[in-house]
Amino acid sequence: MSFFEFLYRNGIWISMLLLPFGILLLVSFIKNVIRLRAENEIVSVPLLEQQEIELPESGRVVLCIEGPLFSRRFAGVDFRLNTGDGTPVKGRTTWFHAKSSGFTRMRMEMRIFELPMPGRYTLRLVGSGGPRPQDHEHRIVFMRPHLAQMVVAILGIILSSWICIGSLVLFLLRVLSQEAAH
Numbered sequence: 001m002s003f004f005e006f007l008y009r010n011g012i013w014i015s016m017l018l019l020p021f022g023i024l025l026l027v028s029f030i031k032n033v034i035r036l037r038a039e040n041e042i043v044s045v046p047l048l049e050q051q052e053i054e055l056p057e058s059g060r061v062v063l064c065i066e067g068p069l070f071s072r073r074f075a076g077v078d079f080r081l082n083t084g085d086g087t088p089v090k091g092r093t094t095w096f097h098a099k100s101s102g103f104t105r106m107r108m109e110m111r112i113f114e115l116p117m118p119g120r121y122t123l124r125l126v127g128s129g130g131p132r133p134q135d136h137e138h139r140i141v142f143m144r145p146h147l148a149q150m151v152v153a154i155l156g157i158i159l160s161s162w163i164c165i166g167s168l169v170l171f172l173l174r175v176l177s178q179e180a181a182h
Contacts, residue, residue: 008174015171022163029156036153037100037107040144047073047138049131050124055142057118062094062145063111067138069104074138078126079111089121090114098147107141 007014042061045053055061063081065074081089091113099108115121123140 007170011170011174015167015174018163018167019171022160022167025160026157026164029153029160032153033150033157036146036149040146042142042144044139044141045123047128047135047140048125049128050122053121053123053142055115055118055121058115060145061113061115062109062143063091063113064107064109064141064143065138066105066107066141068134069101069106071106071134071138073132073134074110077128079140080124080126081113082122082124083116084120084122086122089116096147098150100150109143109147112145 001009042055042057043053044066045051063079067073079091081091083089091111093111094109097108097110099106101107
């Protein structure tokens with residue numbers, strides 16, 4: 001008996017074991033994605049052309065923009081970060097602008113900065129075109145880097161979805177083939 005014959009012959013029992021396992025994994029990975037986003041947020045500030053920001057830790061931070069879906073408010077805007085004494089903080093544009101979105105809001109990674117120390121920093125938006133009426137709907141968020149963890153969680157969501165769908169298909173194949181045989 002080949003593997004596929006065994007799988008088909010015992011499909012009902014195998015699918016009854018795999019479906020709860022797949023659902024458990026799926027829920028776990030989805031919770032992990034939500035937790036990662038919340039845990040790694042350092043500070044969220046309103047959209048202003050220039051403002052003082054207190055960043056409580058040193059090291060690598062990711063500057064993200066947040067706003068309504070399909071907003072073009074940040075198009076052409078460059079972000080400059082200086083220490084309290086005016087020294088520019090080294091930063092670079094992200095290679096991959098990772099995005100996360102819900103039904104009405106979107107967050108996208110824009111720049112990565114290397115903070116030399118915790119403390120007060122000045123954030124300037126160059127090319128923002130001044131205040132606009134909808135600025136209150138937009139935010140600038142500083143986060144700890146977590147892209148690799150998010151990729152692993154998303155791959156887990158895909159794998160656990162395959163397990164759920166595969167077990168449902170296997171179950172339906174066996175049930176329908178038994179009904180057709182009678």
